[in-house]
Amino acid sequence: MLPGADMLVGAVDNHVHCCPHINARSIDVLTAVRQAADAGMAAIGLMDNFCNTSGYAALAMRELGGLGVEVFGGLIMEPPAGGVSAEAARIALGYGYGAARDGARFISLPTHHTRFIARAEGRSPAYVEACLGIPERGELPDPLPEILDLIAERDVVLNTGHVSGPEAVRVVEAARARGVTRILVPSTHYDAETVRAVTAAGAIAEFSFFFLSHATQVGLTHVDAEKHTVDAVTLPQLAQLIRAAGPEHTILSGDCGVFVLPPPVEGFREFLLLVQSAGFGPEEMRAMSAANAARLFRVGELAA
Template structure:
């Protein structure tokens, strides 16, 4: 495939947004910390970076960076992941998180029952040292009905108009979660790496979009590195299933022995151009759509 013009790639980096940056500090091995990730994004002309950690809320780092004058060129964004380390699906953790900079609330990832089943024979998201064994979490009871604490969390998400991500739940759990979320006024629904761990099919992706969800693809899964699992043909099939207007990329990078998040964005821009997407399409998928979802510069996400 033809290589994209480096100047065009740098042009498309301007205003790009990463809603899935795994910077540190962390109990997992990280190549950059939050300040470094933000500095690198700003130097590349990116608009915003969301810090995601599987074990603690990152919102307080946003205020620290802003107070230190480190957030003048790119906006830092916080998030919270509802794993065992914050009490699981815990409204008492979500409320202060969204009041201290969190714009995305992720359902369980490393603590999700689905994630634990997936990792039974291989280590998914290993930590630097041995940790307590995770207690499996789900959002539904034995009858498939949504649990009451989940409903309470959804009410907080709706009240503060932040993003609900399905985390690493299985697609069978995502349907009742999103159905109830819509009933309770959650306007920003997100599915990350839909085919990986979540287990969504192409037809599922179409249906998710039809109910108002956004699809985020992890850059690390498509560019050359140790975490690559898919080729460009499958990437194109997923983009076509959801549509350019509902698809965007997050780096899902920051790990050691992997491309830095900013470099990941450069590579995915080049890849998308090489498989036939226009400059306008690519700009949507690396910036505009993420801004709409997260409410950056707008009051409500597009319906």
């Protein structure tokens, strides 16, 4: 047994890129499910910047549900997937075969078409203007209020996507005010103060292997022909952010599937070993790799 393989048993990786895809991927969804089952994992969540993954998840459950891995999907509201649209969110929430476990388990704000990311990538002023921005004060821009109401009604997860730290805090507070109770904030590039703010407001902080890995050195095409790198974080920096959130408010995820990284199960194993080596104990690791994500995404709660 490889070191860390025991930590995969019962684990949930909510951030797996493995679907049929426009860019090179290391693995397809059915193979990803089989490998997760071989490792004894409880669930995987499918993410894709180009489409709603709920249909892939429903198909995987119909074909491979007997392997014991729960597969769920959702919508990242990038333009190719329908953009920031209440109609796109409504469709994603109902997509599947009609089972209670079908449909989007998460609706995410854009991960690339945000003004925060567009400015970081040096995009043109017209491009930046067309991306999602969260105002410092006042109401959230339409159709976000309607989308938040849909998320609250269906009791699924709001993922705040790749917005700035202050924008994430505003979104979490606005979402909570509209009745959203399940909120995940990708927090790897925030400072400790922001991480404390989003978790104090009722969200869970997510930290992913991708940003700790060598993939940060490669210019990747995420949403169009341009290739961009992202800033890497060190293990000490990541450990500090996890402690700012607290393991009880933290989810670890792989964010693997891109061709330069190991397949998702192996990448997740390596990540868990790295985080464990930063001084986190068995109960903390179990919370961050399994229990928190299972609770947030209602793994095992929904009937077939």
